[in-house]
Amino acid sequence: MSATTAAPVSARALARRRRREAWRRGWTTFRSHRAGMIGLTVLTVFVLVALLAPLLAPAEGLEVTKATGGVLEKPSGEFWLGTDDKGRSVLTLLIWGSRISLFVGLMATLISMVIGTIIGITSGYFGGWTGAILFRLTEWFLVIPFLPLAIVMATVLGRSLLNIVIVIGVTSWPGTALLIRSQTLTIRERPYLERARVLGAGSTHQIRRHILPNVMPMVFANTTLTVAIAILTETTLSFLGLGDPTRVSWGTMLDQAFGVGAITTGAWWFIVPPGVCVVLVVLCFTLVGQALEEVLNPRLGERR
């Protein structure tokens, strides 16, 4: 109420207030979404564990030479999740592994989002030859099977953390690009953009001030879904032996466990926990992504 009677506010303050209110409305809708809230809570726990890893488990626990446990020891009071084949605590590996898995997932998603958004907006906004070529390129990348491409790239580039991030980022953008493109196509035809054009706005201005803010929410919802896929891909590539051999991630743990025959020896504590962590994180990112999509696109709500 007071807002309407107060002294005239500047356009910028008004915009900021509207944005704040939109965020608050979105948050309220999101909060009513039970699955999404559960996902967010679990993810917060995982992120906290990853950030606080040095406090939760000393980094020496990762060094093979300083390992204190026996070979593939069962879970006990000292080692809650047992030990690996080198005598290190599986729990310590798990905690430190969360850092790499989450880091790779987030960084790869960032790359994928930047490429997908740029290509999607450019091909949707400009149309014509540029648009057609970019659209074809996206379609071609979409049909090339993702894992073989990632495997080949990882082999050719060599194994390192940065290369894994690049490989996942570069192979996972086409879906995003198609989504952004179709959004851009609908926004481009809206009257307010026509008005902007008539007032003499250049294409840079139109994209920056009108199209980008409108597709950003879609990008945001898509991001959480892409992170899920990026983490799964990191795990799979590491399992196939293409991960960074010097760092521990959930995928390299599973690769190691498979390599030393933890299955046949019945060392479940080396196989089950890393997989459960992957499933939990990926599932939670998917749940949050779906909840976000619903917040941003209320029509979807009827479906679930």
Add this chain to the structure above:
Amino acid sequence: MTVLATQQEAADLGATGAARSGSIGRYVAGRCLGALGSLAFMLVVSFFLFRVLPGDPARTLGRGRFSTPEQLEEFNRTYGLDQALPQQFVTFLKNTLTGDFGISLRYRVPVSDLLLDRMWPTLLLVGSSTVFAILIGVWLGIRGAWKRGGAFDNISTGTSLTLYAMPEWWLGLLLIAVFAVGLGPIPGWFPTGGLHSVDVDPSSVAGVFDTIRHLTLPVVTLTLAYLADYSLIMRSSLLDEIGEDYLTTARAKGLRDSQVRDRHAVRNALLPTTTLVALNIGFVVSGAITVETVFSIPGLGLLATEALSVPDYWVLQGTFLVASAGVIIANLVANLLYGLLDPRVRT
């Protein structure tokens, strides 16, 4: 792994793209041209990945294998690596199009022979899993959507989402631990890997049962991994139909609930699922690679992962080309089928 929302988006896009093109002849021609473009693009990507990106291919490909300069020269000549880049591309095109994928560095036999040899286990594994996954997934999706929010729906959606989040090979590892190695009271009846037992002739009756026993766990793994996508997309596309007027009409005509569902709603809801089959083939390939590795089934996937450690570049390139070409062709077939099923797409 694929994002459901994106798939739907892509499916819609495919539909609108085709809607503009008029007659069925033009639709088919357009689709075939698109597939040819994809194949050409795939060849360029492959050339770029294997000859341009590694910098000096001889060094990367040989990785310390050559002790004398003569050997290196010989290698370069054999693979045409001493030519200029455009010339190399022409050689590569000519070789690839005539089915010459080079010689495996590890097995010392032509890659094309290896590929032909290893194709059947993969087709058997992937084909049967896909059929099971579609049947079960679609059934789950229909039941869930028709009684939305019920106990069955909640359990099946929850399971599907969990399976969707699970690396399929990890599921395979768990199944091996429980049903092949044995856990507590459960006997390990299934073999831990391979396609046949050594002492059984695969073409005899006992051999067929032996192969089935070997393939049970991998097929179950892949079926579970694939069905999540189908059940989720079938559920959401059936939910889209549920509020429609034609269903009310069908009910008003006095049709039973199951008739309304099967004859009217499901028929329309199946269309987006058909597109998904096409879009999913890339994902099917990833599943084959990892699950074959875990269960050591001598198919294309295992061939590729074995080639990784050498690294056997020509085998990798061969499997990459075959996998991509397979996906592109399967995509084309699915798109043409889709056009046949849904007249709206082509008119």
